[in-house]
Amino acid sequence: MTYQPSALQLQREAAKRRASRRSIFIALSSTLAMGFLITILVTGAQGYEKVKESFFNWEYAQKALPSVFEGLLLNLRVLIIAEFFVLLIGLLIAIARTSTSPVLYPVRLVATIYTDLFRGLPLLLVLLLVGLGIPGLRISWIPNSAVVLGTVALVLTYSAYVAEVIRAGIEGVNPTQRQAARALGLNQAQTLEHVVLPQAFRNVTPPLLNDLVSLQKDSGLISVLGAVDAIRAAGIQTAQSFNFTPYLVAGALFVLLTIPLTRFTDWLTRRQDSKQRAQGQW
Amino acid sequence: MFNTKIKVALVALVAVVAIAIPVINAQQSSGCGQIKEGVLTIGTDDPAYGPWFDNNDPANGKGYEAAVAYAVAEELGYSKDKVEWVKVPFNKVIQPGCKTFDFDINQVSITDERKKAVDFSSGYYDVSQTVITVKGSKIAGAKSIADLKGAKLGAQVGTTSYATITDVIKPDQDPSVFDTNDVAKQALANGQIDGLVVDLPTAFYITAVDLEDGLIVGQFPAKAGGEQFGLVLSKDSELTKDVSAAVDALRANGTLAKIADQWLASTVGAPVLK
Numbered sequence: 295m296t297y298q299p300s301a302l303q304l305q306r307e308a309a310k311r312r313a314s315r316r317s318i319f320i321a322l323s324s325t326l327a328m329g330f331l332i333t334i335l336v337t338g339a340q341g342y343e344k345v346k347e348s349f350f351n352w353e354y355a356q357k358a359l360p361s362v363f364e365g366l367l368l369n370l371r372v373l374i375i376a377e378f379f380v381l382l383i384g385l386l387i388a389i390a391r392t393s394t395s396p397v398l399y400p401v402r403l404v405a406t407i408y409t410d411l412f413r414g415l416p417l418l419l420v421l422l423l424v425g426l427g428i429p430g431l432r433i434s435w436i437p438n439s440a441v442v443l444g445t446v447a448l449v450l451t452y453s454a455y456v457a458e459v460i461r462a463g464i465e466g467v468n469p470t471q472r473q474a475a476r477a478l479g480l481n482q483a484q485t486l487e488h489v490v491l492p493q494a495f496r497n498v499t500p501p502l503l504n505d506l507v508s509l510q511k512d513s514g515l516i517s518v519l520g521a522v523d524a525i526r527a528a529g530i531q532t533a534q535s536f537n538f539t540p541y542l543v544a545g546a547l548f549v550l551l552t553i554p555l556t557r558f559t560d561w562l563t564r565r566q567d568s569k570q571r572a573q574g575q576w
Numbered sequence: 577m578f579n580t581k582i583k584v585a586l587v588a589l590v591a592v593v594a595i596a597i598p599v600i601n602a603q604q605s606s607g608c609g610q611i612k613e614g615v616l617t618i619g620t621d622d623p624a625y626g627p628w629f630d631n632n633d634p635a636n637g638k639g640y641e642a643a644v645a646y647a648v649a650e651e652l653g654y655s656k657d658k659v660e661w662v663k664v665p666f667n668k669v670i671q672p673g674c675k676t677f678d679f680d681i682n683q684v685s686i687t688d689e690r691k692k693a694v695d696f697s698s699g700y701y702d703v704s705q706t707v708i709t710v711k712g713s714k715i716a717g718a719k720s721i722a723d724l725k726g727a728k729l730g731a732q733v734g735t736t737s738y739a740t741i742t743d744v745i746k747p748d749q750d751p752s753v754f755d756t757n758d759v760a761k762q763a764l765a766n767g768q769i770d771g772l773v774v775d776l777p778t779a780f781y782i783t784a785v786d787l788e789d790g791l792i793v794g795q796f797p798a799k800a801g802g803e804q805f806g807l808v809l810s811k812d813s814e815l816t817k818d819v820s821a822a823v824d825a826l827r828a829n830g831t832l833a834k835i836a837d838q839w840l841a842s843t844v845g846a847p848v849l850k
Contacts, residue, residue, distance in 0.1 A: 327590050331590060331593060341672065341674075344672040344673050344811070345672050345673065348693065349672075422759075426759065426762045426763065426766060429766040429767065429768050430762070430765070432766075432767070438767060438768045439768075440763075517753070517755075519759070519763070520730055520753060520754050520768070521752070522750065526733065526753055529733050529753075530734075530753060532670070533666075533670075533733060533734030533735070533738075534687075534690075535689045535690065535692070536689075536690045536693035536694055537692075538670075538672075
């Protein structure tokens with residue numbers, strides 16, 4: 295026998311549909327009204343033509359694209375290499391900071407000082423100190439390339455942040471998990487590897503990816519040392535023509551890079567939430 | 577959702593704002609006039625470098641550009657106490673719309689492309705680009721532009737010095753680009769770049785004052801038409817004509833040459849690169 299909704303049920307469904315149509319209509323008209331207002335606010339402004347000419351000039355955008363794109367490739371290279379070392383060093387520091395053995399006290403102390411120092415220091419200062427200070431020492435085996443030293447500075451700063459994120463993840467793992475693992479006969483290292491870290495990383499994936507997005511943009515700061523990244527390439531073009539469109543081109547490329555990453559983060563967070571609920575961990 | 581009164585009020589608000597905005601905007605005057613009545617507002621960057629300025633204090637009138645600025649002011653009928661200096665970073669000099677200064681003096685080279693975005697006065701200084709380095713560098717003995725091909729060169733962002741590297745020298749390695757000449761000088765002293773391209777007076781200043789063991793490799797041969805520094809004004813500024821006429825008058829009556837003699841006296845005699 296097929297399901298036959300009652301008259302009352304049909305009424306309810308119709309009312310629901312009406313309500314949803316109504317809210318769609320309201321959302322649509324309010325969006326249109328906002329868009330309309332913003333459009334006249336911006337285009338009606340007296341300097342609009344000049345701003346449009348300076349920031350949204352298609353001709354300059356096309357001219358700038360190749361060199362800005364080439365700069366972006368540098369950003370990407372720096373990002374990938376820096377992120378690898380940031381995760382590695384961040385993990386080591388986090389493990390050091392969460393260790394409990396009294397023998398390891400000096401390691402904990404150094405790790406704590408490291409995170410305090412590099413989270414406190416402005417990235418720009420670290421870049422200048424590493425990028426201009428170290429080559430000033432004239433030690434022959436240390437490379438003096440702006441890109442290499444800039445990446446080192448980024449790793450120093452970001453691994454301090456990431457270490458704290460991972461530490462939060464490790465400390466967020468319920469202590470009973472450790473105890474249970476030890477009770478099952480796993481040693482400290484095995485407990486860390488098979489029980490604590492997998493859960494810790496799962497808890498902090500969104501903030502870690504957030505730091506990755508942030509690093510992606512900060513990778514451009516190495517341009518203070520002379521390297522030509524996307525923003526600097528845009529700056530060079532802007533200085534030639536006194537037109538700011540190249541910056542917009544660089545901005546658009548950065549956004550295009552970031553959107554997939556942030557969507558991925560959202561998706562991952564949602565998936566984990568539903569997974570954990572399904573497992574009844576809440 | 578909303579009750580009728582609120583809805584009516586919202587619609588009315590949207591309508592009023594929609595009508596009001598164009599009216600308010602239209603009331604603003606067009607064209608960029610003087611910033612402050614009776615005062616000449618002059619912009620330059622902070623820090624302001626020698627030999628163009630002295631001690632990062634444009635108001636002391638010392639240094640070539642400070643002296644030129646006051647001479648232009650006098651020519652326009654402003655006494656020294658009627659001149660006001662504002663600090664303007666490069667990106668604010670080139671921003672669209674009306675500027676925060678009447679004119680800016682900061683070694684900005686005049687080009688046709690830039691003229692589409694801002695107004696320039698007549699040129700007040702003829703520039704030649706110059707390569708500097710430190711003793712022991714591999715280009716210390718360079719005699720020709722070809723000798724610079726293999727070098728790692730640097731320049732300040734936003735300068736025609738950078739264009740000189742990419743357009744004239746065309747080196748094998750990508751040039752380094754710096755926010756300020758301060759960072760560039762450090763990179764040069766560190767050996768991170770082999771040479772730095774700057775304008776000639778800056779070259780003399782840096783090699784004599786700032787750099788230990790600094791030396792001038794040579795200047796580039798003068799281009800046809802020549803490169804000149806000009807005062808920057810808002811696009812279609814009402815002052816451009818007068819300011820330009822003032823600079824022309826100062827050039828014609830020998831004042832510019834006299835100021836150059838006083839502040840840039842030591843800048844002759846850099847070898848010309850073949």
